Amino acid sequence: MSGIAGYIGRGSADELERMIAAIPYRGDTSDQASGPGWGLACRFWHGRANKTMGILQDAGVAVACAGTLAPQTANPAWTLKQRLLDASDPLADLDGAFGAAVVQTDGLRLTLVRDPFGVRSLYYVELGGTLYFATELKQLLALPQLSAELDLAAIHKYLTFSFVPGEAVPIRGVRRLLPGHRLEYSAGRLEIRPYFQLSERLDPELEDLGAATLMVSRLAKQAVQKRLGDGPVGLFLSGGLDSAAVGTWLKQAGAEVHAFSLDFGAKSVEREQAEQVAKHLGIPLTWVPVDGTTVNAALEDAVWKLDLPFGDPVTVPQYLLGAAARKAGINAVFNGEGGDQLFGGWTSKPMVAAAVYGGMFEDESPEEQYLRAWHRFYGHEEKLYTTFLRDAVGGPGQRRALLAPYLGDDRTTQFLNRVRLTDISLKGSQNILPRAERMSNAHGLDLRVPLFDRELAEASFALPTGFKLHGACEKYVLKRAMQWALPEDIVWRRKFGMSVPVTDWVLGPMADRLSEVLGEPSLQRRGLFVPSYVTSLRAGVDHPAETRKRRIGEKLWTLLMLELWLRAFVDRRGQR
Amino acid sequence: MKCIYCQNDSKYSDRIGGKCPGCGKAFAFEPKNQDPLTDAAFKAAIDRVSSNEQVKWGVEHLRYEVWRLLSAKARKTRRAGWMVVGAGALLLTCAVTPLFVFAIIGGIAILVGILVISLSRRPSLEQSEFDRLYDRYTAAHGVPKTAIVRRPRQGPEPTRIAPDLLEYSFDRAVICDRARTVDLLVANQFHFENNCAILGAEGYPKHAFEIVRSMLKKNPKLEVFVLHDATVEGCALAKRLSTDPKWFGGQNLRIVDVGLRPAHAKFYPGMEVPADPAPQGVPEGGTHPEMAWLRKNKLELAVVRPDQIVKRLYRAMTNLPEPADGDNGGVSGSDVWIYGGDYGTSDGGADSFG
Numbered sequence: 001m002s003g004i005a006g007y008i009g010r011g012s013a014d015e016l017e018r019m020i021a022a023i024p025y026r027g028d029t030s031d032q033a034s035g036p037g038w039g040l041a042c043r044f045w046h047g048r049a050n051k052t053m054g055i056l057q058d059a060g061v062a063v064a065c066a067g068t069l070a071p072q073t074a075n076p077a078w079t080l081k082q083r084l085l086d087a088s089d090p091l092a093d094l095d096g097a098f099g100a101a102v103v104q105t106d107g108l109r110l111t112l113v114r115d116p117f118g119v120r121s122l123y124y125v126e127l128g129g130t131l132y133f134a135t136e137l138k139q140l141l142a143l144p145q146l147s148a149e150l151d152l153a154a155i156h157k158y159l160t161f162s163f164v165p166g167e168a169v170p171i172r173g174v175r176r177l178l179p180g181h182r183l184e185y186s187a188g189r190l191e192i193r194p195y196f197q198l199s200e201r202l203d204p205e206l207e208d209l210g211a212a213t214l215m216v217s218r219l220a221k222q223a224v225q226k227r228l229g230d231g232p233v234g235l236f237l238s239g240g241l242d243s244a245a246v247g248t249w250l251k252q253a254g255a256e257v258h259a260f261s262l263d264f265g266a267k268s269v270e271r272e273q274a275e276q277v278a279k280h281l282g283i284p285l286t287w288v289p290v291d292g293t294t295v296n297a298a299l300e301d302a303v304w305k306l307d308l309p310f311g312d313p314v315t316v317p318q319y320l321l322g323a324a325a326r327k328a329g330i331n332a333v334f335n336g337e338g339g340d341q342l343f344g345g346w347t348s349k350p351m352v353a354a355a356v357y358g359g360m361f362e363d364e365s366p367e368e369q370y371l372r373a374w375h376r377f378y379g380h381e382e383k384l385y386t387t388f389l390r391d392a393v394g395g396p397g398q399r400r401a402l403l404a405p406y407l408g409d410d411r412t413t414q415f416l417n418r419v420r421l422t423d424i425s426l427k428g429s430q431n432i433l434p435r436a437e438r439m440s441n442a443h444g445l446d447l448r449v450p451l452f453d454r455e456l457a458e459a460s461f462a463l464p465t466g467f468k469l470h471g472a473c474e475k476y477v478l479k480r481a482m483q484w485a486l487p488e489d490i491v492w493r494r495k496f497g498m499s500v501p502v503t504d505w506v507l508g509p510m511a512d513r514l515s516e517v518l519g520e521p522s523l524q525r526r527g528l529f530v531p532s533y534v535t536s537l538r539a540g541v542d543h544p545a546e547t548r549k550r551r552i553g554e555k556l557w558t559l560l561m562l563e564l565w566l567r568a569f570v571d572r573r574g575q576r
Numbered sequence: 577m578k579c580i581y582c583q584n585d586s587k588y589s590d591r592i593g594g595k596c597p598g599c600g601k602a603f604a605f606e607p608k609n610q611d612p613l614t615d616a617a618f619k620a621a622i623d624r625v626s627s628n629e630q631v632k633w634g635v636e637h638l639r640y641e642v643w644r645l646l647s648a649k650a651r652k653t654r655r656a657g658w659m660v661v662g663a664g665a666l667l668l669t670c671a672v673t674p675l676f677v678f679a680i681i682g683g684i685a686i687l688v689g690i691l692v693i694s695l696s697r698r699p700s701l702e703q704s705e706f707d708r709l710y711d712r713y714t715a716a717h718g719v720p721k722t723a724i725v726r727r728p729r730q731g732p733e734p735t736r737i738a739p740d741l742l743e744y745s746f747d748r749a750v751i752c753d754r755a756r757t758v759d760l761l762v763a764n765q766f767h768f769e770n771n772c773a774i775l776g777a778e779g780y781p782k783h784a785f786e787i788v789r790s791m792l793k794k795n796p797k798l799e800v801f802v803l804h805d806a807t808v809e810g811c812a813l814a815k816r817l818s819t820d821p822k823w824f825g826g827q828n829l830r831i832v833d834v835g836l837r838p839a840h841a842k843f844y845p846g847m848e849v850p851a852d853p854a855p856q857g858v859p860e861g862g863t864h865p866e867m868a869w870l871r872k873n874k875l876e877l878a879v880v881r882p883d884q885i886v887k888r889l890y891r892a893m894t895n896l897p898e899p900a901d902g903d904n905g906g907v908s909g910s911d912v913w914i915y916g917g918d919y920g921t922s923d924g925g926a927d928s929f930g
Contacts, residue, residue, distance in 0.1 A: 349771040352744050356737065356784050356791075357762050357774070361632075361727060369768065415738035466743040471794035472771075494747070494797075544627030544883045547769070547890035 001120070001437070001446050002027050002044035002051060004064040005139050006101050008110045008185055009037060009130025016041040019132075019139040022574060025305065025442060026066075026135075031055050033062050038103045038110070040064040045444060048331065049229050052077035060106045061085065066135050067098030067120045068446065070226040070453065076100070084111055084182075091182070091195040095226075095454040097437065097447065099135045109186040116196040117452040118179030118429035119437050121307075125174045131185050136307045138574030140174055147172070148570050155528070155562070156393035157402070159377040159384070162311030162558050163431040165402050169308060171569070179429040196454065198421060200412045203462040209480065212467050215459060216343075217481040223453035224249040227334070232256040234325040234333035234445070236318075237277060237285065239270030241475065241482065241491060242336030244277040246450055248485045250334060251281050260324050260333075262317050263287040267501035273490055280487055288324045290317045292509030298323075299513070299564065304576060305442040309565040310435045311376065311558030313502035318439035326443035333440055337432050338451030341423040342460040343475040344416055344468030346494075347373075351419045352469070366407045367400040370422060375551055376558050380543075389528045402426065416465040428452065503553030506560070507540055514538055514556060517563050526566065534559060577607065578616045580717070604716035605709075612646060618713050621645050626722040627883050632763035634724050634756050635710060636878035640847065642709065643701040647846065660685050700846075724763045737787060745795035746773040746788075748893060751823075753804035753813050753835070755780035757877055757885075761803075764886055770893060777813055789822070800824060801892060801915075803885070804835035806875040808854040811837060812861030814912045834892045834915045836877050837862065838869035844880075848873040 003026035005019035013034060020030050020041040027043040031054035034040070040055050042064045049072075056063040056077040065077035073079045080100050083090045097119035102111040112133055114122045124133040127145050134140050141148060154170040167175050177183050180196035206212045224246065235250060237243045237259040250257045261274040278285035295316045302319040325333050340347055354369040371378045378399075381390065406412075406422035433449060440447040450456075460468070463477060470476035479491050506514055516522065518538060520531045537559075542552045568574065578585050584598025588608045595602050605611035605618065625633045625641040664685030667678045719725060748770060752758050755776040761767065762781075767774050773788045775781075792798055802817065804810030814833040817823040824831065841848050851874045860867055877885065892915045 346771075349744075349747065350768045352741060353746065353767045353771055353773070355741055356788060357767050357781070359727070360759075360781060361724060361763050372765070372768070414740040416740055416744070465740045469744045471743075472745040472747050472797070544630050547887055 001068070001097070001441050002042055002066040003135040003139070004040070004042045004066045004099065004101055005132075005134035006040040006064060006103070006110075007038065007130050007132045008103070008108060010128070011039045011130050011132065013039065015039070015132070015143060018142040019134050022139045022142040023136055025444065027444075029053075033057055035062075035105050037108045038062070038105060040101060040103060042066065048446075050074060050076070056081065060104060062103045062105055063100065065098060065100040067096060067100075067115065068227075069094070069096035069098060070223075072096075072227070072229060080113065084113065093454065094195070097449070101133060107186065109184065112177055112183040112185075113195070114177045114179055114181060116180040116454050117424075117433055117449075117457075119433045119447065119449060119452070121434055122177040122183075123169065123174055124177065124183070126190075127173075129188070131190070137169060137171065137174065138304075138307055138569065141171070141569065141574035146174075148573050149173075150566070150570055152389060152392040152528075153394045153398060156389075157399055158309055158311065158562060159381075159558065160371055160399050161374050161426070161431070162376050162554075163435070164308055165426050165430050170565075179425075198424060198457055198461055200414060200417045200421075200461045201458075202413075202464065206463050206467075209467060209477070212463050212477050213480040216456075216463075216477050219453070219456040219459055220245070220450065220481070221249045221252060223450040223456050224334070225253050226453070227448040227450055228253055228255055229332060231332075232258055232330060233448070234328070234330040235259045235283065236321055236325075236333055236335040237261045237274050237283075238336065239273030239275075239277060239490075240336065240339075241478065241486075241493075242339030242451060244273075244281075244336070244486050244490055245339070245478065245482050246334050246336045247277060247281050247283060248482065249450070251283070257281075257283045258325075258328060258330060259283045259285045260288055260321050260328075261285060262321060263289045264499075264501055265289070265291060267499070267504065269499045273493070276487060277490055280490075286324055286328065288317075288321050290320055292505035294320060295505055296510050296513055300568075302439065302442065303561060303564045304568050304574075306435060306438050306561075306565075308434075309562045310431070311554075311561050312431070312435070313500045313505075313554065313557045315435050315439055315561075317500060318436060319442055322440045322443040322445050325440075326445055330445065332446040332448055334448045334450060335436060336451060337436060337449050338428060338457075339475055339478060341420060341428045341432075342451055342457055343478045344420060344465070346474050347423065347427075348416060348419050348469055348474070349472070352415070355415055365400065366418075367403040370403055370407060370419075371399055376555060383533045384529055386528060386530055414465045416469055417461060420460075420468075424457065499550070501550075501553075502557050503540075503549050506553050506556045507538075511538075514560060517560055518556065522563065526563065529559065577603070577614050579603070580615050580619045602716050604713045612709075613642070613649075615713070615716070617645060618642065618709065619717075622720050622722075625881060626720070627881075629720075629722050631883045631886075632722050632724050632760070633882045634760055634878065635706075636756060636876065637760075637882055638710065638723075639701060639703070639706040640876075640879045641881070642706060643847065646701060657690070660688055661690065664688075700849075724759050726759065737784070742787065742791065743794070745791045745793075746798070747771045747795070748799045748801065749773040749775065749792050750801045750803060750889065751813070751817055752776050752802075753778075753807075753810045754877070757803050760882055760885065761889075764882065766886060766889070770890065777817070796827070798824075798827075798829055799893070799896065800829055800831040801889060802831060802833045802835055803877060803889065804833075805877050806836040806838055806840060806848075806870065806873075807851065808861070808867070808870045809858050810835055810861075811866065811870060812859050815859055815861050818912050828911075830896075830911050830913060832892055832896065832913045832915050834889055836875050836880070837914070838866045838873070838875070841869070841873070841875050844875060847879050848875045850874070 003023045016032050016039045020043050027045045029046040030043045032041040033055040040062050050068050052065045052075050063077040063081045069076045084102050096115050098115045099120035099122040100113050112122050123137055125140055149172040151170050151172045154164050154168045158164045169176055181194050184191045233255055235247050235257050259278050298316050298319055302316045358364055377384050406425055407418050412418045437447045467477040483491050518534050523529050523531045537556050579596035581601050582599040586597050590597040604615050621641040625637050664682040667682030670678045758774050758776045758780050761774045779785050802814040804813050814831050818831050819825045
């Protein structure tokens, strides 16, 4: 998909050119428009359907739009302009994967708007009275007047979550517009407000399981249909229920589908299931081999295109999937992300256990339990952080404050809905979706995520929670919706999440890379982490009561991706 | 004697008022006053049981750790005693010759050696003696931060547990014969890491017991694991759970016994203690040789270090084979499996439990 950039104030054509040149992989064509006090630029793939080709200028309004709407429209910029400038409830049902800027050129009023779930991103920074914005951080770093000074409070959050949550990003001064929000900027005044917020609205009519199942099925099929264009599409098939369900709905919609699955060799956990689904649906399936060597080779490019540090080891395999899909001539891929967040997947279960047993030995808030569930460095700060980092991260409570609006939301009566709200808002919108989009677009692919559909997500908060987590059966209503369309064991099998053999990689074929990137000289130079602790992790030593070997790999991967990001985005200012 | 704060190695005469001459902090123990160990040794036991302050533990685990430490000390003394006896015997052999003085020295050496050996018999550490040592240590240095300390009122009030939680269940349940084993697992987040209910067989934790038991009924594929001491009641617990309708009687579940059994005693030499009188009506939960051992002895789960208990339980959960077709099929009632697991080499307690 495409990318945009722009300014309001004393910017220049040269700055626009720098910002749009920073993302060459976002398209083969670029366009610019500017006037007194404003400038817009975009980069796009020429000839792709349902995209805006260039900057739209009409009757004192200029629009730059990256991405697509759902349902798709021929010119998203035109649709957005009409919707945003119509004062009567303009964004009530706006959906898709987009980031857009609308400039009313006569009064110099800027509106930035980002899609409801954060598939696309928008960053902004105020420099010398001029507001600059762009769809990627590296575009803002192309401005020489922006100092690439590290915000260590953002790094502190990354080390807990494995991604950077919230409005702050690790470069001081740069802010991120949150998903489902719009920003208005005029005469130096900046105002941000949400246009979309999920909330619990339990519907008594959906207490009937049959009615609930029918509704989920209808809306999910509709969500896929809304995102279908012309031509063949790819499907990232894991072998789990969610991607299999998306494959089913794609086939039912008559789409020409080609599936791609990750092959971790002997470490694959759902290989048989992926084959079974592809065969059942009559979809051709391409296996994408992934091991420590292939991951190592793709690492630098993936880090650069991820734009922000993401510490989940699934990113590079996703990058390799994207490369395979592009090689097969595909322009758009679907995935099954969102099923767990919408319908109460297995990740909800630890929070249920924590809620029942919480407080037996010490006061522990749901927020603290949720932070621990990330299994990175929450609670291990004393071992990992140098004194310098500890002193620089700021006061306590920053991470809990990010969760409080969701986990502590009194208007949400059901515990599971509070957990799901948190999962969607943080894990989904600020981690899963942006990283998946960036890894697909690393190869010029459009990413379509039908389960993160606005109507479907809103409906999921109208369902009784017992239809989601039903006893110990997760995503119950989705399973009911799929039980006749897919093989029984695909639907009813207990799911444990994708298992990426990251520990094998980092302690095996990538060990040399780690000894350079996370070796003592490198760590001393950076000054953030205690070398002896990282060295012990590299030797395969973790917490003594840690039962899962993969946690060592996840921790090391988190540190590896951060250091590589620091080199690319702080040391080299986003340049390759 | 070394101070645990400043590492200053001081002489008895320098420790005025039982305080370190280096930093002024008070010592809890004074070997010169017949205390069986030093502050540094007690702290080393705490470091060991907590895996260097990373794992939560109960005082019962620390008692066995201190016991192991005293046993190791006694072993060293015994070894020295045997060496003296050996030297004496050598001298006596030489005394066959006219050197009568050798015979006297050798005889004395043998007597001294035997005295040393008899005085350094394998020690036991009575509960009251351990309590005395622990109270003195905590009075001087505070309660170690990894010690499990129950709050006066545990957990949320049942009425404050969100109502929708009752609709959910757990993938697994661990039932323990002791409430303190529940504490150990919950304090180390085992429930959270493994989506696991953890209950004491006798109703612990009180605030959540019936709620959790009702939640367990909602999972027809529940996996049940049992952790217990090697006692008559402990070894019978899995069977009891499989037949009691308040637990899993009448359900087709697999119940895996991961607890201690008499066979484990060989990994913890000298740490079995006399059995309590078994209450009436407890069914036999072991083979004939096991029952013969259990009637005389018991081995507490706390003899195993906390990190090893957690790891063995996790291994039992993840290495569980899928039930073969026909396993339990059509049979009303839950099935009990004894988990074998693997046994590493023993260092007297650390790595021998699976």
